[in-house]
Amino acid sequence: MRAISLNTLLLSLLLASCASVPKTPIPTVSQIDLPRFMGDWYVIASIPTFLEKEAYGAVESYKLNADGTIATTFTFHKGSLDGPVKTMKPRGFVRDSTNAVWGMQFVWPVKAEYLIAYVSQGYTETIIARTARDYVWIMARTPTLPASEYQRLVDKVAALGYDTSKLRVVPQR
Secondary structure (H helix, E strand, O other): OHHHHHHHHHHHHHHHHHHHOOOOOOOOOOOOOOOHHOEEEEEEEEEOOOOOOOOOEEEEEEEEOOOEEEEEEEEEEEEEOOEEEEEOOOOEOOOOOOOOOOEEEOOOOEEEEEEEEEEEEOOOEEEEEEOOOOOOEEEEEEOOOHHHHHHHHHHHHHHOOOOOHHHHHHHOO
């Protein structure tokens, strides 16, 4: 009987240590025009994944496939603007009728959450976020933004609940 109680206690402690405080959902844009969203986006700044910590000249490109999935190519130079080119090719899966909630699959069968939290009216700037607030990407159709535009986007990231001190500006040519 005592062993069952000890096992129950250990299991309870293990489950409690795995629990996390639920995060407020990230609001997404009301509707994404997928054909307009396709194409090249320069990564202006991000709270990077471990793969992106040394990314320079990062560009994310989207192409809508006939089956509705999104062929994605993420290219960057590692370590410097002249560093070796690295390329990743995840596939995007639209998950709702607004086209603003995607699953991004780098490795089958896992689809990472990818939320379009902001897109400018002209589809020239976007913010991609995650409910966990662990990663975020500020992207634009041009490799640089005026300081005032960049700050406006950083303010939007802060309003989503991110610690903007973790943002890394991605050097572009």
